[in-house]
Amino acid sequence: MRAGARAMLHRLRQDPRARWAGLALIVVALTVLPFALEASVGRTWVRIIDLALLYTMLALGLNIVVGFAGLLDLGYIAFYAVGAYAYALLASPHFGVHLPWWLLLPMGAVLAAFFGVVLGAPTLRLRGDYLAIVTLGFGEIIRIFLNNLNAPINITNGPQGVNLIDPITIEGMSFAKTNTLLGISFPGTHLHYYLFVLLAMLVMFVCIRLQDSRIGRAWVAIREDEIAAQAMGINTRNIKLLAFAMGATFGGVAGGLFSSLQGFVSPESFVVWESITVLCMVVLGGMGHVAGVVLGALMLATLPELLRHTAAPLQQQLLGKVILDPESLRMLLFGLALILVMLLRPAGLWPSPTRRRELTSARAPGTL
Amino acid sequence: MLLLEARNIRKSFGGLLALSEVSLAIEPGEIYGLIGPNGAGKTTLFNVLTGLYKPDAGAVVFNGTDLTGKKPNLIVEAGIARTFQNIRLFANMTAIENVMVGRHLRARAGALGAVLRDRATLAEEAAIRRRAHELLEYVGVVRHGHALAKNLAYGDQRRLEIARALATDPKLLALDEPAAGMNATETASLRGLLEQIRADGITILLIEHDVKLVMGLCDRVAVLDYGKKIAEGAPAHVQGDPAVIEAYLGGALP
Numbered sequence: 353m354r355a356g357a358r359a360m361l362h363r364l365r366q367d368p369r370a371r372w373a374g375l376a377l378i379v380v381a382l383t384v385l386p387f388a389l390e391a392s393v394g395r396t397w398v399r400i401i402d403l404a405l406l407y408t409m410l411a412l413g414l415n416i417v418v419g420f421a422g423l424l425d426l427g428y429i430a431f432y433a434v435g436a437y438a439y440a441l442l443a444s445p446h447f448g449v450h451l452p453w454w455l456l457l458p459m460g461a462v463l464a465a466f467f468g469v470v471l472g473a474p475t476l477r478l479r480g481d482y483l484a485i486v487t488l489g490f491g492e493i494i495r496i497f498l499n500n501l502n503a504p505i506n507i508t509n510g511p512q513g514v515n516l517i518d519p520i521t522i523e524g525m526s527f528a529k530t531n532t533l534l535g536i537s538f539p540g541t542h543l544h545y546y547l548f549v550l551l552a553m554l555v556m557f558v559c560i561r562l563q564d565s566r567i568g569r570a571w572v573a574i575r576e577d578e579i580a581a582q583a584m585g586i587n588t589r590n591i592k593l594l595a596f597a598m599g600a601t602f603g604g605v606a607g608g609l610f611s612s613l614q615g616f617v618s619p620e621s622f623v624v625w626e627s628i629t630v631l632c633m634v635v636l637g638g639m640g641h642v643a644g645v646v647l648g649a650l651m652l653a654t655l656p657e658l659l660r661h662t663a664a665p666l667q668q669q670l671l672g673k674v675i676l677d678p679e680s681l682r683m684l685l686f687g688l689a690l691i692l693v694m695l696l697r698p699a700g701l702w703p704s705p706t707r708r709r710e711l712t713s714a715r716a717p718g719t720l
Numbered sequence: 721m722l723l724l725e726a727r728n729i730r731k732s733f734g735g736l737l738a739l740s741e742v743s744l745a746i747e748p749g750e751i752y753g754l755i756g757p758n759g760a761g762k763t764t765l766f767n768v769l770t771g772l773y774k775p776d777a778g779a780v781v782f783n784g785t786d787l788t789g790k791k792p793n794l795i796v797e798a799g800i801a802r803t804f805q806n807i808r809l810f811a812n813m814t815a816i817e818n819v820m821v822g823r824h825l826r827a828r829a830g831a832l833g834a835v836l837r838d839r840a841t842l843a844e845e846a847a848i849r850r851r852a853h854e855l856l857e858y859v860g861v862v863r864h865g866h867a868l869a870k871n872l873a874y875g876d877q878r879r880l881e882i883a884r885a886l887a888t889d890p891k892l893l894a895l896d897e898p899a900a901g902m903n904a905t906e907t908a909s910l911r912g913l914l915e916q917i918r919a920d921g922i923t924i925l926l927i928e929h930d931v932k933l934v935m936g937l938c939d940r941v942a943v944l945d946y947g948k949k950i951a952e953g954a955p956a957h958v959q960g961d962p963a964v965i966e967a968y969l970g971g972a973l974p
Contacts, residue, residue: 558835565834565841566827566848569813573821576810583770583804585796585825585888594831 382549386542397657398541402613404653405548406606411633411649412555412642413602418631419640420568421595422575424484426627427471427491431600433622434467435460435607437498440514440617441507453520457608464604465597467494472596476589479578491627499619513618520547520612527612544613551609552646555602559642562598571595572640632686636693638700647702656682721784723748723923724800724892729768729778731761738764739775740947746892751914751924753938753955755931757967760944762927763805766896769925770802771795783891797825801890803881805897805927811870815861815880818869819852822887855883859913875906879913886917893917894925899933911937935959943967 364370389397414428438460442451451459471490475483502510519528519540527547530539562568570591573581582588611617629652637648663678676684693701724746731739739761746752754762767773769780771792779788787795801822810818827848833841856862859879864872869880878898885893898914899907911933918924928934934941935955943951943958945967951958958964 561835561837562831565831566824566829566845567831567834569817569821570824572813572817573810573824576812577808579772579792580804580808580810581821582792583772583796583802583808584822584884585793586821587793598831 383546386545390539390542395539395541398539398545400654400657402541402544402548404650405545405552406610406613407630407633407653408552408646408649409548409555409602409606409609410630411637411645412552412559413599413606414630415599415634415640415642415645416559416562416571416602417595417599418634419645420563420571420575421592422571423475423592423595424480424487425596425599426484426488426624426631427494428487428599428603428630429622429624429627430471430491430494431464431467431603432607432610432626433494433498433619434464434600435604436611436617436621437508437514437607438463438604439608439611440517443518443612444514445516446509446514450518453518453608453612457605460604460608461601462604464600464607467604468596468598468600469593472593476592488624488627491622491624495619495622498622508619511619513616513620514611515616517611517615517617519615520544528615544609548609551605555605556642556646563642567591567594632690636690636700638703641700641702641704644700644702644704648700651701652686656686659685721748722746722781723783724769724925725779725781726765726769727779727781729765729780730776731764731768731773732776738947739768741778742944742947742949743778744942744949744952746923746925748891748923749918749921750939751918751926751937753934753941754925754927754944755929755934755941756944760967761947762944763896764947765944766802766894766925766927769795770800770894793825796888796890799889799891800894801885801888801892802894803878803885803896803898805900807877807881809869809877809881809884812868814866815869815872816849816852816856816865818880819855819883819887820848822855822884823848823851826887826889852883852887855886856880858886858916859883860909875902875910878902878910882913882917886922890922892923892925896927897929898926899928899930907933 386398386401389401410428410432413431414425417423417425417428439453439456441447442449442456442459443453444450471487475486478486498508499511501508508514519526521527525531525533525543527540527543530537531543532538570581570586573584573586574588574591578588610621633648633652634645635648636652637646638644659682660678663676663681664674667674667676697703722745726742726744729739729742730737742761742765744752754765756762764773768775771787771790771794774789779786781787782795782798782800785798787798790798810821813821827844829841829844853862853865856865859882861872861876861879861883864876869877872880882893882895882898899910902910907930914924914926914937926934926938938955940953941955941958942949943961943964950963950967951961
């Protein structure tokens with residue numbers, strides 16, 4: 353029975369018509385999602401999904417460094433900060449410069465990649481715990497710089513952050529306002545959603561393509577055994593720097609989008625905890641598996657919000673008062689979820705087929 | 721012309737002199753054996769030749785170019801590929817992926833090509849896969865091509881490591897104890913493989929403890945003891961050398 357169903361599924365997958373139908377279904381679902389969310393649970397949720405999509409991009413970027421190349425980076429949020437501030441400073445009244453978003457996003461990406469190489473270069477000889485500690489330090493250095501670069505020359509406006517950042521504008525349509533298009537009114541959150549979905553899918557596409565390539569294999573080889581990788585002719589220095597740069601690029605783009613979505617950035621958005629959260633998304637979802645990482649990011653970005661919106665009212669209703677503050681409950685459940693996943697699914701919620709084999713270690717000789 | 725020439729290599733770790741003025745010269749097309757008791761410095765010499773260690777003094781000249789102190793990836797590029805004494809496969813990659821990694825330096829595609837998958841990249845990728853498949857066939861582990869490297873049987877892992885090294889198109893294949901832990905049948909078939917590799921025009925440098933294999937296979941043998949080369953020559957000649965006998969069995973009683 354089950355085998356029959358599986359065979360049918362397999363046949364469906366092979367059928368190009370079924371594939372197109374599936375694709376069309378996904379496109380339709382993704383298109384109506386913000387409207388469905390707004391109608392059912394309110395516009396806040398569209399915004400939460402917007403942020404979740406930014407986290408998805410971040411997690412995919414970090415996955416290149418941690419999941420593919422096996423370099424434990426605990427300061428990844430620094431690249432998000434670089435992208436966010438690059439956008440904020442060049443599209444706000446702070447300097448009076450107002451460059452267009454389509455220029456700033458690629459610029460932020462390139463700048464973040466540059467920082468990826470600059471911060472990656474001194475760590476090339478480090479591995480494991482040592483690498484983690486140094487990257488943790490670098491991440492903090494960037495944040496502290498942003499916090500203190502308001503004197504003697506005011507560059508970042510310090511802890512007050514940068515305000516009134518220009519929204520993304522396409523054809524005179526500002527993403528900060530509600531726009532009417534073809535008789536349908538699109539609130540800014542929805543427009544951001546569409547842009548973020550497209551970019552997140554682009555990042556996914558790039559990751560999947562990279563994974564199954566000469567570069568992707570070199571990354572995994574370095575993760576598996578750096579000395580052997582070098583002895584097989586891989587220039588480990590360049591390939592590791594490429595991983596840092598690619599990962600940082602996605603972080604930089606996500607940072608720019610974050611700036612435009614919020615209209616405000618301050619160093620507080622880029623604390624260590626954010627790096628840890630993104631790392632948790634990667635590990636929980638399934639390190640090295642693009643689809644798993646996306647799942648992890650979407651889950652960890654939305655579930656705490658769900659909790660925030662349900663925990664307090666639920667306690668009020670059942671017990672008459674709020675005993676556990678949702679914020680602390682969130683941390684508690686977060687920790688518990690991580691422990692459970694590590695115990696029950698050590699390869700992550702949705703590991704790649706190879707990783708799964710790794711951890712079950714079943715001896716299944718394949719055939720060519 | 722000599723294929724590989726090591727001149728007066730010296731290497732010490734702290735106060736321990738691991739190699740002292742070791743020289744060797746390998747001719748194209750031969751199988752050159754490197755033997756010696758445990759701790760004699762064989763693997764250290766290997767690591768110097770393949771770039772893992774920088775020698776304190778001396779020079780490594782390969783195919784007319786000076787490779788002394790060059791990084792391992794540049795040395796592979798020049799044409800010396802190696803295997804490791806304790807197998808160092810990419811354990812969680814499949815067998816064929818391991819060999820495909822070996823093709824890395826003979827291919828060009830970068831990140832952009834990987835994302836765009838243009839015609840040149842696709843063709844290159846297909847060529848890599850084809851070559852990897854051929855090499856798996858060549859060493860005889862093709863039936864395990866899609867198994868994870870760590871799940872292969874021990875002897876197959878050794879063969880896979882050879883296939884991975886061959887994927888780099890070496891002129892000299894350096895094997896660090898390829899028969900270690902193999903039984904007589906496996907060793908015999910390994911010997912067949914090494915002879916085949918030599919017949920295909922690849923020079924072999926071999927560290928090995930299995931005396932029978934070394935004596936039967938090698939054209940010339942060098943013997944290391946306490947970081948010094950104590951003998952060199954045809955296997956039969958070296959076998960009778962009093963210094964070698966002393967190194968292995970100890971000297972005569974006073």
